[in-house]
Structures are given as structure tokens and as C-alpha cells.
Amino acid sequence: MSEHKVDTVCDTGKQSCNAKQDSESRDHSIGEMLRQRGVSRRDFLKFCSAMTAAMALPASFAPRVAQALDEVKRPTLVWLEMQSCTGDTEALLRSANPTVAEIVLDILSVDYHETIMAAAGHQAEEALDKTIAAYKGKYICVIEGSIAMKDGGIYGSTGGKSHLDRARQVCGGALATIAVGTCASYGGIAAAVPNPTGAVGVQEAVPGVTVINLPGCPVNADNLTATIVHYLVFGKIPALDSHGRPLFAYGKRIHDNCERRPHFDAGQYVEIWGDEGHRKGFCLYKMGCKGPATFHNCPTQRYNEKTSWPVAAGHPCAGCSEPQFWDAMGPLYKRLPNVPGFGIEHTADKIGIGMAIGVGAAFAAHGVISALRKDKNPADKTKED
Amino acid sequence: MSEPLVFKRYYVWQLPVRICHWVNALSILLLSITGFLIGYPVIAGNSPHSFVMGWVRFIHFVAGYALLISVISRLLWSLNDHCFSGWREYFPFLTREGRKEILVMLKFYFFIDRKTPDAVGHNPLAVTAYVGLFLLFAGMFVSGFALYAEHAPGGTMFATLKPVYLLLSSQTMRLYHHIGMWLIICFVINHIYSVWLLDVKEKGGEITSIFSGYKYTTKVHVFSEGKECDENGCFIKIKK
Numbered sequence: 307m308s309e310h311k312v313d314t315v316c317d318t319g320k321q322s323c324n325a326k327q328d329s330e331s332r333d334h335s336i337g338e339m340l341r342q343r344g345v346s347r348r349d350f351l352k353f354c355s356a357m358t359a360a361m362a363l364p365a366s367f368a369p370r371v372a373q374a375l376d377e378v379k380r381p382t383l384v385w386l387e388m389q390s391c392t393g394d395t396e397a398l399l400r401s402a403n404p405t406v407a408e409i410v411l412d413i414l415s416v417d418y419h420e421t422i423m424a425a426a427g428h429q430a431e432e433a434l435d436k437t438i439a440a441y442k443g444k445y446i447c448v449i450e451g452s453i454a455m456k457d458g459g460i461y462g463s464t465g466g467k468s469h470l471d472r473a474r475q476v477c478g479g480a481l482a483t484i485a486v487g488t489c490a491s492y493g494g495i496a497a498a499v500p501n502p503t504g505a506v507g508v509q510e511a512v513p514g515v516t517v518i519n520l521p522g523c524p525v526n527a528d529n530l531t532a533t534i535v536h537y538l539v540f541g542k543i544p545a546l547d548s549h550g551r552p553l554f555a556y557g558k559r560i561h562d563n564c565e566r567r568p569h570f571d572a573g574q575y576v577e578i579w580g581d582e583g584h585r586k587g588f589c590l591y592k593m594g595c596k597g598p599a600t601f602h603n604c605p606t607q608r609y610n611e612k613t614s615w616p617v618a619a620g621h622p623c624a625g626c627s628e629p630q631f632w633d634a635m636g637p638l639y640k641r642l643p644n645v646p647g648f649g650i651e652h653t654a655d656k657i658g659i660g661m662a663i664g665v666g667a668a669f670a671a672h673g674v675i676s677a678l679r680k681d682k683n684p685a686d687k688t689k690e691d
Numbered sequence: 692m693s694e695p696l697v698f699k700r701y702y703v704w705q706l707p708v709r710i711c712h713w714v715n716a717l718s719i720l721l722l723s724i725t726g727f728l729i730g731y732p733v734i735a736g737n738s739p740h741s742f743v744m745g746w747v748r749f750i751h752f753v754a755g756y757a758l759l760i761s762v763i764s765r766l767l768w769s770l771n772d773h774c775f776s777g778w779r780e781y782f783p784f785l786t787r788e789g790r791k792e793i794l795v796m797l798k799f800y801f802f803i804d805r806k807t808p809d810a811v812g813h814n815p816l817a818v819t820a821y822v823g824l825f826l827l828f829a830g831m832f833v834s835g836f837a838l839y840a841e842h843a844p845g846g847t848m849f850a851t852l853k854p855v856y857l858l859l860s861s862q863t864m865r866l867y868h869h870i871g872m873w874l875i876i877c878f879v880i881n882h883i884y885s886v887w888l889l890d891v892k893e894k895g896g897e898i899t900s901i902f903s904g905y906k907y908t909t910k911v912h913v914f915s916e917g918k919e920c921d922e923n924g925c926f927i928k929i930k931k
Contacts, residue, residue: 548853559841573736573743592732599861601844634860641730643866654866655730658873665877669884675802676888
């Protein structure tokens with residue numbers, strides 16, 4: 307792997323430097339730019355293979371991906387932070403593989419990203435306005451974090467502009483918007499009850515624009531890169547499921563691709579933390595794993611350059627990439643949600659057993675009374691007809 | 692000395708009705724046991740090859756299909772013009788006489804009156820409960836098959852149930868599916884108690900009728916859907 311440093315974009319020159327680099331790089335293909343930055347052909351092809359696998363395409367597509375990336379010009383990308391913890395940015399910047407990090411930071415040219423750009427204040431705002439005006443309909447917008455809708459969107463703003471207005475402005479002129487992380491996709495943790503800011507996902511806040519949802523807490527950086535590469539290679543956004551997620555990454559349930567699935571089918575479960583089953587890597591179903599309710603490619607793609615993912619690390623899936631995560635997926639360590647209105651620690655089955663016992667007791671009492679009661683004589687016609 | 696009682700025998704449950712009843716009963720038993728084990732897997736496998744949960748789930752799915760087919764068959768059978776199994780039997784609350792009969796049964800249950808309804812086929816109050824049960828079944832089919840279809844997101848079943856996934860999260864469906872089971876179990880307790888009670892009180896062979904198909908009554912005229920029925924369960928044509 308190339309040990310090429312990531313932060314070669316610009317040091318302190320800010321706008322002028324940005325602009326210079328801008329005009330240079332837009333004339334070159336991604337392949338050329340990679341070569342200029344000392345990425346070997348071998349590393350480039352490795353990256354193409356990894357992306358082909360991430361897009362769930364057969365290995366025979368790798369040369370086509372390489373060819374397309376060799377020819378295609380870099381797209382313009384702006385990254386907006388809304389109501390978020392910057393976890394998705396962190397996930398991206400912590401990518402161990404320098405080639406992938408470069409693709410995102412350098413080659414894909416994040417023209418505006420609050421966390422990593424050199425410019426600040428009015429300069430940054432100006433850069434954003436310039437970019438979206440100059441590349442109207444051609445740039446890709448990445449949004450991280452939910453959008454606060456309550457009270458006209460006053461609970462979230464950047465540079466004096468509410469997130470809602472900004473999203474309308476930037477997403478409206480974008481080729482496509484990629485909502486990274488669960489917050490940007492469906493509102494996420496900020497949207498959990500009682501949702502004080504009225505947080506929603508991008509698609510709900512700005513209906514009518516093309517949004518690709520990449521939920522997850524955080525987003526898997528490989529899925530984001532693969533989505534962009536998919537656009538570069540095929541010239542269109544990937545096929546989406548009914549929740550707006552690319553099928554290549556969210557087309558299968560975690561439970562069905564889980565490495566612990568054989569233990570599930572065999573009936574081997576972790577019963578308490580640290581027991582023998584837990585040490586042996588048994589299924590985490592009884593510890594509240596939401597794998598059976600969650601669509602994501604975690605078991606195959608894994609996080610941090612395929613190093614690990616929660617279930618591999620011995621923790622049940624939290625269901626973070628599903629709509630209504632946090633509310634619908636809680637409690638974290640229970641199989642079922644609690645029954646609303648019954649207070650905490652009251653599961654459907656406890657209530658159900660109570661109900662069945664109650665019904666049984668009621669009818670038993672009825673039976674005793676009926677048995678003691680004098681029967682109506684069938685021959686007694688006084689009350690009939 | 693009173694006159695000897697004359698019991699007349701009526702063919703109330705045709706063979707398909709009885710088959711559906713027992714397929715339903717067996718499926719509900721299997722579904723409840725395996726469903727409980729899926730929610731709380733208390734039986735554990737010894738080795739990764741034991742496939743305990745695999746079999747439990749297999750039985751659950753087969754029983755689910757059996758119940759679905761049985762319920763659909765029963766609904767289709769209700770289109771025939773038999774006295775006691777037609778679909779009109781299920782909606783006594785739509786007619787005045789039917790509502791009166793429901794009231795009679797409620798009075799009986801609350802010890803207000805000793806009289807039981809005149810109907811020989813379906814008890815008007817019980818059959819109203821069955822309408823609720825069938826709606827409950829529908830909810831269980833939708834939530835159950837929606838959860839089942841998640842293993843094949845490219846499949847026809849998943850595509851057909853697409854609106855369900857947009858409306859409810861999988862966890863919410865799981866919750867409803869559990870609550871549904873307990874409601875059905877409560878129904879079963881009620882059902883078994885009531886057939887016992889009416890078998891004792893009406894002396895018409897309520898319990899054995901679901902095995903043999905015959906019920907006994909001292910009533911001279913038996914009506915269903917406002918028309919008189921003969922002993923074979925056929926409507927008697929009124930001559931004018």
C-alpha cells in the first residue's frame with residue numbers, strides 16, 4: 307500500500323490554493339491524478355477490486371471499474387454538517403487505507419467540508435456559494451446529520467443560515483444527495499422520542515430531490531466510496547430499496563449473512579455476558595441482537611477496512627441502519643420492544659401471560675358459578691317462543 | 692308426569708368445516724409452542740450441527756402455511772348455501788333477530804337469564820368472536836409472513852408486502868405478532884370453556900359435534916339467516 311500522505315490538498319493558502327488545485331485537477335482523470343500522487347497501478351487495481359466487491363458486482367467487473375476510473379473526471383462534492391456528532395466524518399478520516407482516504411479527500415475533491423476544509427468563516431461560505439453556482443446540477447451533495455424542522459428550523463444553523471434553508475438550497479441544485487449516517491437518512495438519534503428539535507432525514511426535509519440514503523452509525527466509509535464509484539462507473543445512481551438505500555449494501559439482512567448464523571440455527575446462544583457461549587462465539591440472539599431486523603452489509607463489508615464489526619466483536623447488532631432507530635430498536639439488549647403505556651420492563655409476553663391467566667381465572671370462576679346454578683329444564687317451554 | 696323430550700338431530704358441521712377446525716386447532720397449538728421457542732429459545736443445541744432452532748422455525752413456517760390455507764379454504768367454503776356454514780352466519784349483528792340472539796347469550800353469560808339462543812349452528816355471540824378471530828388471523832398472517840419474507844428481499848412475497856415494511860418496522864411487527872399470539876391463546880381458553888359450558892347446559896352435544904358433525908335440539912323449527920332449515924342443513928323452500 308502506498309504510504310502517500312493524505313493532507314496534500316492545501317496547507318494554508320486557503321482559497322487561492324484551493325482554486326489553483328481545483329482548475330488543475332478537474333482537467334485530469336481520476337487515474338491520472340492517482341498516478342501523480344504516487345499511487346501505484348497495483349494499488350489502484352486493488353482499490354478497484356475492493357470497490358467492485360463492495361458494489362456486490364462479480365469480480366469480472368473490476369477491469370471495467372478500473373477503466374472507467376481511468377477515464378472519468380473527478381466530480382465536485384460538497385459535504386454539509388447538520389445536526390450531527392461528526393461521527394461519519396470521523397469514520398471516513400479514520401480509513402486505514404490511504405488510497406481510499408485519498409479518493410475521498412483529495413481525488414473526489416471535497417470542495418466544501420466544514421470539518422476538514424482549510425477555509426473558515428465567510429471565506430468558507432463564499433466557497434460553497436461559488437461551487438454550487440458554478441457546478442449547478444453537476445455536483446454531489448453529501449449530508450451528515452439530521453435536519454431540525456421545528457419552529458422553522460431554528461435549532462440548527464451554520465453561518466447564520468438554518469440547516470433547512472441550506473439543505474433546500476444545496477440539495478436543490480445537486481445532481482444527487484447522499485445522506486450519510488442514520489441521522490441524515492432518517493433522523494437517527496436526534497429524532498428519538500421526544501425529538502425536541504423536530505429532526506428528520508434529508509429526504510423528508512427536502513422532498514423531491516434525489517437522495518441516496520447510506521444509514522449506519524457511523525456510515526461505512528467503503529459504502530460511501532462505492533456509491534460514488536458506482537456513479538462514476540455507470541453514470542447513474544445505484545438501485546435503491548424502498549427506504550432509499552443502495553441494494554448493493556443494504557439488500558440483505560445481517561442475520562442472513564452473519565458469521566454466527568450456524569450457532570443460531572443450532573440453538574447455541576450466549577445466555578449471559580462472558581459465559582462459555584460468549585467466549586466460544588455463540589449467537590447473540592438472546593442478548594437482544596437486532597440482526598434479524600436489520601438490512602446492512604456489515605457481516606461482509608465490516609468496518610475499518612474490513613477489520614471487524616459489532617457481532618464479530620461479541621456485541622449484538624443494535625439495528626442502527628434501520629428507519630426509526632433508536633425508538634424501534636430499543637431496548638438494546640432485549641429481543642422485543644417494550645409495550646407502550648405499561649412502563650419499562652414490561653414485555654409483551656409478561657403482559658400476555660398475565661392476560662391468559664386472568665382470562666383462565668375468570669372463566670374458571672364462571673364455570674364454578676354455572677355448575678352451582680340450577681339448569682333450565684329443556685321441557686320448560688314457558689320462556690320459549 | 693311430563694312428556695318425554697324429543698331431540699332432533701341436525702347435521703351442522705360439514706366435513707370440510709370440521710377439517711378446517713382441526714387444522715386450525717393443530718396449527719395454533721404448533722405455532723404457539725414453536726413461536727414461544729423462537730422468542731425464548733430455551734432448548735439448546737449441543738453442537739453446531741444440531742439444527743434445533745432450524746427445525747423449530749421450520750415447524751413454525753409449515754404450521755403457518757397450513758393455517759393460512761385452512762383459513763382461506765374455510766372462507767371459500769362459506770360461499771356454499773349450507774344452512775350453518777354460509778358466510779351470512781358470521782354476521783348476526785347485521786340483523787335485528789341476530790342482535791336479539793346476541794343479547795340472549797350475553798344475558799346467559801352474566802347470569803341474568805337461563806335461556807340460551809335458539810340457533811342450532813353457530814352460537815350468535817361465538818360467531819361474532821370468530822369474526823374478530825379471523826381479523827386477528829389476518830394480522831398474524833401479514834406480520835408473520837412479512838417477517839418470514841425478510842430472508843429473501845428479492846422475492847415475490849417481500850415485494851408483495853412492500854407497503855407493510857414502509858408502515859411498520861420489523862421490531863414493531865414482532866411485538867404485534869407476540870401480542871397476537873396471546874390474544875389467540877385467550878380466545879382458545881374462552882372457546883374451550885364455552886363449548887364445555889354449552890355442552891352441559893344445552894345438552895345438544897356441543898363438544899362431540901365438532902367430531903361427528905351432529906348437534907341435537909328439542910326445538911321444532913330451526914332457523915338460519917331467517918330461513919328454516921331441515922335436518923341435513925338444507926334450507927327449506929317456503930311454498931306459497
